[in-house]
Amino acid sequence: xxxxxxxxxxxxxxxxxxxxxxxxxxxxxxxxxxxxxxxxxxxxxxxxxxxxxxxxxxxxxxxxxxxxxxxxxxxxxxxxxxxxxxxxxxxxxxxxxxxxxxxxxxxxxxxxxxxxxxxxxxxxxxxxxxxxxxxxxxxxxxxxxxxxxxxxxxxxxxxxxxxxxxxxxxxxxxxxxxxxxxxxxxxxxxxxxxxxxxxxxxxxxxxxxxxxxxxxxxxxxxxxxxxxxxxxxxxxxxxxxxxxxxxxxxxxxxxxxxxxxxxxx
Amino acid sequence: xxxxxxxxxxxxxxxxxxxxxxxxxxxxxxxxxxxxxxxxxxxxxxxxxxxxxxxxxxxxxxxxxxxxxxxxxxxxxxxxxxxxxxxxxxxxxxxxxxxxxxxxxxxxxxxxxxxxxxxxxxxxxxxxxxxxxxxxxxxxxxxxxxxxxxxxxxxxxxxxxxxxxxxxxxxxxxxxxxxxxxxxxxxxxxxxxxxxxxxxxxxxxxxxxxxxxxxxxxxxxxxxxxxxxxxxxxxxxxxxxxxxxxxxxxxxxxxxxxxxxxxxx
Numbered sequence: 447x448x449x450x451x452x453x454x455x456x457x458x459x460x461x462x463x464x465x466x467x468x469x470x471x472x473x474x475x476x477x478x479x480x481x482x483x484x485x486x487x488x489x490x491x492x493x494x495x496x497x498x499x500x501x502x503x504x505x506x507x508x509x510x511x512x513x514x515x516x517x518x519x520x521x522x523x524x525x526x527x528x529x530x531x532x533x534x535x536x537x538x539x540x541x542x543x544x545x546x547x548x549x550x551x552x553x554x555x556x557x558x559x560x561x562x563x564x565x566x567x568x569x570x571x572x573x574x575x576x577x578x579x580x581x582x583x584x585x586x587x588x589x590x591x592x593x594x595x596x597x598x599x600x601x602x603x604x605x606x607x608x609x610x611x612x613x614x615x616x617x618x619x620x621x622x623x624x625x626x627x628x629x630x631x632x633x634x635x636x637x638x639x640x641x642x643x644x645x646x647x648x649x650x651x652x653x654x655x656x657x658x659x660x661x662x663x664x665x666x667x668x669x670x671x672x673x674x675x676x677x678x679x680x681x682x683x684x685x686x687x688x689x690x691x692x693x694x695x696x697x698x699x700x701x702x703x704x705x706x707x708x709x710x711x
Numbered sequence: 712x713x714x715x716x717x718x719x720x721x722x723x724x725x726x727x728x729x730x731x732x733x734x735x736x737x738x739x740x741x742x743x744x745x746x747x748x749x750x751x752x753x754x755x756x757x758x759x760x761x762x763x764x765x766x767x768x769x770x771x772x773x774x775x776x777x778x779x780x781x782x783x784x785x786x787x788x789x790x791x792x793x794x795x796x797x798x799x800x801x802x803x804x805x806x807x808x809x810x811x812x813x814x815x816x817x818x819x820x821x822x823x824x825x826x827x828x829x830x831x832x833x834x835x836x837x838x839x840x841x842x843x844x845x846x847x848x849x850x851x852x853x854x855x856x857x858x859x860x861x862x863x864x865x866x867x868x869x870x871x872x873x874x875x876x877x878x879x880x881x882x883x884x885x886x887x888x889x890x891x892x893x894x895x896x897x898x899x900x901x902x903x904x905x906x907x908x909x910x911x912x913x914x915x916x917x918x919x920x921x922x923x924x925x926x927x928x929x930x931x932x933x934x935x936x937x938x939x940x941x942x943x944x945x946x947x948x949x950x951x952x953x954x955x956x957x958x959x960x961x962x963x964x965x966x967x968x969x970x971x972x973x974x975x976x
Binding site for chain 1: 855868939942959
């Protein structure tokens with residue numbers, strides 16, 4: 447159970463899986479990272495040394511998370527009941543997996559967990575990450591966009607970043623008055639976002655927003671704004687519905703006074 | 712200098728200040744966290760033990776960040792030339808500082824650094840944080856919204872979270888084709904956001920978006936969407952400009968056919 451009463455039960459369907467961890471201290475630090483972010487389900491796959499005094503030392507007050515962590519021999523067993531498995535990779539180029547940034551991954555995880563599915567976020571070995579066979583068990587990859595010249599995030603630091611994004615997604619869901627089930631939906635695809643941007647550009651033309659100015663500047667700012675928001679599918683639908691009504695009003699205004707406001711292509 | 716060529720020089724105006732750090736290992740881990748996120752300016756204020764072999768051990772390949780870190784006796788000296796100083800606090804209730812979430816803080820830091828200002832992000836002691844006198848030197852506070860029942864983030868983990876948000880803000884700036892100077896501007900105030908939401912609600916009425924449905928549901932979703940985006944002042948102005956033109960078109964449409972689409976209050 448999550449120790450934080452503000453966290454919905456969706457959090458209890460999210461497991462963080464550490465595969466083949468070499469340093470027991472990292473297991474303890476990961477447990478601490480989880481608990482600070484209101485998560486509690488740590489799962490270990492073939493850790494090199496566990497239980498270990500160093501894991502408990504670094505867990506600080508998160509010993510309960512360590513004590514509750516099941517240990518499996520293989521990743522396949524650890525995620526057997528999961529409907530979504532995301533694998534953290536330094537680079538996923540080795541396999542043909544869709545790759546998400548941490549924020550989008552957190553939205554996806556919360557969406558699935560909110561629907562009642564068991565979800566796993568998988569972290570590989572300190573030096574070598576996940577094997578190709580292990581990555582094949584993942585439905586998508588998560589990539590923390592680290593400095594390409596020095597991308598060696600500590601394992602616990604990577605867990606901390608993902609756990610932080612999960613907590614932000616949970617808090618946003620709670621803040622909006624809903625439970626996590628209706629919070630962050632499935633992330634919009636690239637094509638859905640481009641469809642929205644195309645309609646947004648058309649709408650700006652229709653309502654004569656640019657007034658002779660170059661349209662690129664406004665659209666660049668709007669793209670930046672909406673891309674960083676990680677829109678979900680329903681939000682794109684909502685925004686496009688609003689644009690459709692604005693376009694309809696603009697057509698009415700123009701149709702009723704064709705001489706005053708010429709339609710734009 | 713940032714080791715990552717994709718990072719704008721704005722990153723070089725951001726210093727991460729650790730005050731009174733007790734464990735040298737945390738200094739090393741913080742250096743590593745910075746470097747993985749493309750930051751390089753670590754500043755130390757009265758560390759208990761430094762230089763120390765443990766700091767270098769945990770810095771992994773970030774020894775250059777450690778080696779370049781200046782050491783000051785007081786926070787006042789360490790931030791003397793800074794135009795923005797943000798202090799990380801578990802809770803800022805002790806002083807009357809405005810409090811930002813990490814994402815909004817990163818936007819603020821990038822905005823100021825992009826304008827050419829020296830900016831500091833300050834982290835206090837492992838157990839006791841920043842003193843009241845030190846907090847008085849800060850212009851605002853940053854709060855990582857941890858599990859209230861277990862909020863003891865490791866110092867390096869807190870640095871990692873903030874450094875990650877700074878990197879995301881930098882990448883967003885770069886992705887949008889601009890330099891960081893024009894990237895994330897000053898965060899919109901509460902009043903500015905509420906002004907925008909009020910105009911958005913009026914516009915939905917004007918374009919007859921609800922069509923008899925309860926308007927609360929759409930507005931709740933839109934509030935959630937735009938609140939999590941951490942809009943800046945210029946973005947609010949841009950969005951309100953678009954709404955104004957949509958409202959103008961709707962008025963034209965209605966004025967020209969008053970019998971067909973009655974104006975709404």
